[in-house]
Amino acid sequence: MKKLRIIIVNICRLLLALTFILSGYVKAVDPLGTQYKLDDYLIAMSLSDYVPDFVTLGGAVGLAALEFSLGIFLLFSVRRRIVPRLILAMMVFMTALTVWIYAADPVKDCGCFGDAIKLTNGETLAKNIVLLVCAIVVARWRKDMKRLISKSNQWIVLNYTVIYIVLTSLYCLYALPTFDFRPYRVGTDIKKGMEIPEGAEQPEFVTTFIMKKDGQTKEFTLENYPDSTWEFVDSKTVQTKAGYEPPIHDFSITLNSTGEDITEAVLSHKGYTFLLISPHLGYADDSNFGNIDQIYEYATDYKVPFYCLTASTEKDIQRWIDMTGAEYTFCTTDERTLKTVIRSNPGLLLLKDGVIIGKWSHNQLPTTDELTAPLGKLEIGQMPKDNTASRILKVLMTFVLPLLLLTIADRMWAWSKWVRNKEKSNKLYQFFKNNRKMRKKIVAGNWKMNLNLQEGVALAKEINEALAAEKPNCDVVICTPFVHLASVAQVLDASVVGLGAENCANKEKGAYTGEVSASMVKSTGAQYVILGHSERRQYYGETAEILKEKVDLALANGLKIIFCCGETLEEREAEKQNEVVKAELVGSVFHLDAEAWKNIIIAYEPIWAIGTGKTATSDQAEEMLAYIRSIVAEKYGKEAAEDTSILYGGSCKASNAPELFSKPNIDGGLIGGASLKCADFKGIIDAWKK
Secondary structure, three states, X not given: OHHHHHHHHHHHHHHXXXXXXXXXXXXXXXXXXXXXHHHHHHHHOOOHHHOOHHHHHHHHHHHHHHHHHHHXXXXXXXXXXXXXXXXXXXXXXXXXXXXXXXXXXXOOOOOOEOOOEOOOHHHHHHHHHHHHHHHHHHHHOHHHOOOOOXXXXXXXXXXXXXXXXXXXXXXXXXXXXXOOOOOOOOOOEHXXXXXXXXXXXXXXXXXXXXXXXXXXXXXXXOOOOOOOOOEEEEEEEEEEEOOOOOOOOOOOOEEOOOOOEOHHHHHHOOOEEEEEEEOOHHHOOOOOHHHHHHHHHHHHHOOOOEEEEEOOOHHHHHHHHHHHOOOOEEEXXXXXXXXXXXXXXXXXXXXXXXXXXXXEEOOOOOOOOOOOOOHHHOHHHOOOOOOHXXXXXXHHHHHHHHHHHHHHHHHHHHHHHHHHHHHHHOHHHHHHHOOOOOOOOEEEEEOOOOOOHHHHHHHHHHHHHHHHHOOOOOEEEEEEOHHHHHHHHHHOOOOOXXXXXXXXXXXXXXXXXXXXXXXXXXXXXXXXXXXXXXXXXXXXXXXHHHHHHHHXXXXXXXXXXXXXXXXXXXXXXXXXXXXXXXXXXXXXXXXXXXXXXXXEEEEEOOHHHOOOOOOOOHHHHHHHHHHHHHHHHHHHOHHHHHHOOEEEOOOOOOOOHHHHHOOOOOOEEEEOHHHHOHHHHHHHHHHHHO
């Protein structure tokens, strides 16, 4: 069931990501088109008078960047907590907006995918409902999304994506859209684009006449048109059936001077024609009017028609003439059409036999160096080769390829790190290496009830600095009183010295005054906890059942356990040491499964050799640890027993540590008094180097 859920979540994630990437990119390459669509919405909401153009243009760039970036972040699973929530919030808003659009029909196209893909309002609503469901699924189970790149490298994807898409929009504002999805792209025959194919379905209309007679007003159609006694008031025509609509259906050119429609003449002209396009001359950029005048002079010299198409008022046209000295012919064309023809104000078109062969932003107009001969002999006078493939290649090389290479490098590094982490537990690797597993060697200090806070922090800092300067050949842990933990954690480098507590409660939480829970221990930064120490058993009456509860809670909170076991002098003299130790393990830790057992470290402490002046010999210690390993093997198997670290917890000092640690079953020590001085403790640690 979980696998199915993961598959569904990642399918939803992919669908959302690709949709947002496509939607954001087509908006980014045509920021003016996105601005025009935002203006349509503002007009529908009667807000256009309150929002200046620079706000809508900034909103267009920002919306494109937001959609594209969120899509990439979702694809790469960057910021898994915030990104799915942002996408869900956007889909809730967008779905609500399209419900209104579907019901009120204020615009015919929502503009989700710019001019690249046109959707009806009903199709848009259906799409958003599907995406909203996907967004809910992804936000609910965001942790099921598989990362394509590690957290440490996510900042590269984040910053590179935002910078790339914003620069893309700014470039397309300066020049022209790198991808032109409109019907006036280079290579378009405008006249053919206006033709209706033979046999195409025609639109149907119904005209209603409003008539009046004897104070009574009534509506009639052609079928029941009344006699002449009725007085005509008004009429209205309504389209009842949509027909074929050609890609170009609203292109017309009217001479301002005469009011003559010259559309047919311009589009049927054999040869070249320059069209200067400016929806509003009052807002047109006049910084390059000198270049425009030079192009007009060139056109005059070579007898190339040159027209300025605008929807401007006579006042704005005259102002432009006064400012630039323009002598070219001005014509009127629909504003929306001009905005569709070219995303620049002003912009320049070059036609040849009614076919668009060149388009330029006012920032990239042809220069006099390029206009040195008749257009038929110049490069700009030729139909350019379709370079869509090269534009796609640029996108792949500048954005997709760098992210792909980063992903491959990141995954290879993660894989190599995984291999390094798994080497010690990989049978084949170990077989070729030395044909046996290497258990962790550990020296753990148990401070017991010693040192005040300041003294403890000072000692921990001294130990950390000593070991950082001279890397030990074993893992080192210091287990401190509760009062030290949080402060000591601040001065330890966890990669050099681990931190543990000396005990924890057998209750999760509640009214247990003076107790400290496993979760509290974990919250300080500790990774280990000592449980079952003989002093806890002797002085505080900890039973096997109590210790079992502590073990379970410690593991549940992610702590590793140093579990103590050992016999008293009386039990040793009665030769019951094996029986006692086994009972302690069976009663408190042998209920764990094999996976949980991996977090257990055993510390054998002969109680009779702690603070009594008696000392267990290295052979006695080795004998008991070998026995403990054998009963672990009986319970969990030989492999698990070989992996289990077993420490000696008797009177271990720098002087006897080398001999003790030389034994095959002794993997380190749980050190008491000698751990309270840095030099003594380090002397024991250094025994692993001898």
